[in-house]
Amino acid sequence: MAASFQPDTHPFVRKVESIALFTLSADEKAALFALPMQVADFGPRQDIVREHDRPSQCFTLLKGFACLYKSTPAGMRQIMAYHVPGDMPDLQSLHLKVLDNGIATVSPCRIGLVQHEAVRALFRTHPRLADAFWRLTLIDAALLREWIVNIGRRHAYTRMAHLFCELVTRLEAVGLAQDHACDLPMTQTELADALGLTTVHVNRTLQELRSAGLVTLRGGRLTVNDWEGLTAIAGFDPIYLHLKQFEAS
Amino acid sequence: MAASFQPDTHPFVRKVESIALFTLSADEKAALFALPMQVADFGPRQDIVREHDRPSQCFTLLKGFACLYKSTPAGMRQIMAYHVPGDMPDLQSLHLKVLDNGIATVSPCRIGLVQHEAVRALFRTHPRLADAFWRLTLIDAALLREWIVNIGRRHAYTRMAHLFCELVTRLEAVGLAQDHACDLPMTQTELADALGLTTVHVNRTLQELRSAGLVTLRGGRLTVNDWEGLTAIAGFDPIYLHLKQFEAS
DNA sequence: CGTCATGTTGAACCACGTCAACTAGAGTGG
DNA sequence: CCACTCTAGTTGACGTGGTTCAACATGACG
Numbered sequence: 001m002a003a004s005f006q007p008d009t010h011p012f013v014r015k016v017e018s019i020a021l022f023t024l025s026a027d028e029k030a031a032l033f034a035l036p037m038q039v040a041d042f043g044p045r046q047d048i049v050r051e052h053d054r055p056s057q058c059f060t061l062l063k064g065f066a067c068l069y070k071s072t073p074a075g076m077r078q079i080m081a082y083h084v085p086g087d088m089p090d091l092q093s094l095h096l097k098v099l100d101n102g103i104a105t106v107s108p109c110r111i112g113l114v115q116h117e118a119v120r121a122l123f124r125t126h127p128r129l130a131d132a133f134w135r136l137t138l139i140d141a142a143l144l145r146e147w148i149v150n151i152g153r154r155h156a157y158t159r160m161a162h163l164f165c166e167l168v169t170r171l172e173a174v175g176l177a178q179d180h181a182c183d184l185p186m187t188q189t190e191l192a193d194a195l196g197l198t199t200v201h202v203n204r205t206l207q208e209l210r211s212a213g214l215v216t217l218r219g220g221r222l223t224v225n226d227w228e229g230l231t232a233i234a235g236f237d238p239i240y241l242h243l244k245q246f247e248a249s
Numbered sequence: 250m251a252a253s254f255q256p257d258t259h260p261f262v263r264k265v266e267s268i269a270l271f272t273l274s275a276d277e278k279a280a281l282f283a284l285p286m287q288v289a290d291f292g293p294r295q296d297i298v299r300e301h302d303r304p305s306q307c308f309t310l311l312k313g314f315a316c317l318y319k320s321t322p323a324g325m326r327q328i329m330a331y332h333v334p335g336d337m338p339d340l341q342s343l344h345l346k347v348l349d350n351g352i353a354t355v356s357p358c359r360i361g362l363v364q365h366e367a368v369r370a371l372f373r374t375h376p377r378l379a380d381a382f383w384r385l386t387l388i389d390a391a392l393l394r395e396w397i398v399n400i401g402r403r404h405a406y407t408r409m410a411h412l413f414c415e416l417v418t419r420l421e422a423v424g425l426a427q428d429h430a431c432d433l434p435m436t437q438t439e440l441a442d443a444l445g446l447t448t449v450h451v452n453r454t455l456q457e458l459r460s461a462g463l464v465t466l467r468g469g470r471l472t473v474n475d476w477e478g479l480t481a482i483a484g485f486d487p488i489y490l491h492l493k494q495f496e497a498s
Numbered sequence: 499c500g501t502c503a504t505g506t507t508g509a510a511c512c513a514c515g516t517c518a519a520c521t522a523g524a525g526t527g528g
Numbered sequence: 529c530c531a532c533t534c535t536a537g538t539t540g541a542c543g544t545g546g547t548t549c550a551a552c553a554t555g556a557c558g
């Protein structure tokens with residue numbers, strides 16, 4: 001695995017640890033860390049995999065932001081999910097032969113490629129990890145459900161607020177946000193593709209959110225100035241993120 | 250299991266068989282069929298499970314149509330998926346403690362309840378079935394991705410066309426549609442909730458599709474009069490359904 | 499100091515929503 | 529067999545959130 005990481009600071013190990021419903025044994029952690037991983041670097045706005053690919057490997061994001069997207073025949077793009085370090089955006093390819101979406105970088109990214117066969121071998125020696133990985137894919141699906149609600153039933157203003165709530169909460173959970181502020185390297189065009197809006201309208205909506213004193217987004221950095229207000233407007237209920245902190249009892 | 254079914258005609262057994270990437274052994278089929286299942290009946294438009302439930306069992310749809318939905322604080326409803334006989338709409342609850350969505354019947358439904366523990370026991374004795382079940386949840390997630398694109402980037406006319414393409418294709422795959430015609434028991438209000446539109450606009454769009462000679466929907470029955478035309482307008486690419494027929498290498 | 503991507507603005511337009519009334523059928527009861 | 533009711537579907541007039549197009553501003557970079 002990447003020499004630059006220790007077992008306890010490796011983003012993917014931490015991610016699995018943070019979502020597993022059981023406490024990982026030292027052995028399981030070591031096995032995860034020992035997954036043979038080929039590191040690769042990508043610039044911003046590059047495809048990592050494309051729709052209709054038939055990959056024999058999957059990857060984990062070690063550094064940077066990536067997004068999952070599709071294009072319509074009419075030439076429009078829709079982003080369906082954002083991924084942050086520790087995520088494994090194409091884990092689904094383990095059981096779905098053909099990719100039904102592309103994955104692109106947002107910022108420059110470092111990824112770790114893992115052969116499907118290595119993952120399957122891991123599951124054979126450590127069956128509990130298969131459950132944890134399954135749960136990873138189920139949490140991703142839960143986010144997709146909330147995005148459908150967000151795009152289908154919220155206006156631009158509350159929709160954007162909700163997206164920011166989600167991103168800040170997720171980034172805080174992996175230590176990439178403090179005090180409701182985080183790096184957010186996407187352009188307004190990409191935000192538009194994620195929200196099902198146009199660039200122009202994203203721009204105006206962003207200004208509304210700013211002049212309402214809720215958030216500022218400039219220079220690739222998001223600052224939430226009024227977290228209470230933002231979550232109230234968005235109607236943000238973090239249950240769907242299935243973070244352990246919201247799932248207690 | 251439900252006395253009224255034989256192993257080879259049981260909707261759920263057929264479903265698992267139809268999506269598994271391997272051929273089920275007689276033993277595996279028998280084990281699936283032998284899952285202890287408690288049958289229950291529901292009238293139309295009833296909740297089967299609710300958001301925030303913490304179920305210790307999941308269920309398969311034996312008869313009827315169901316939908317997965319969420320409500321916003323503003324009181325709007327968004328349907329995120331439709332489910333047909335053979336599906337297991339809340340399989341996710343096996344690894345996610347808290348449900349982040351409700352599931353309601355559309356038409357009268359018969360369901361088969363299965364304890365989580367029984368499913369886990371099944372996986373222990375038949376490990377390959379765990380892979381097949383995982384794949385089930387991944388296919389559901391693939392549909393969610395396409396719905397995001399549909400709602401985010403298509404206009405009412407093409408959006409509705411796409412939904413009809415999906416439903417007809419899925420229903421044909423389980424033998425519930427012939428000649429691009431099938432029962433579709435949902436009201437226009439429910440269609441609106443699925444498409445992120447209002448009832449009024451669904452009504453008008455439906456009339457447009459009909460007067461274009463593409464489909465007719467009346468009395469709970471959908472008939473596609475011009476399949477080529479409908480798929481062309483919708484830009485329908487069935488890859489995302491991950492049916493084996495479209496996945497052949 | 500020019501170039502290129504990204505962000506910003508204004509004015510016109512339209513897809514879709516809102517409101518409110520009306521119609522059609524499918525039970526139900528007398 | 530008809531009146532009563534309830535739900536689903538239909539229609540029209542009007543309002544608006546978001547798009548479109550096109551111009552202009554800004555800032556990073558070489």
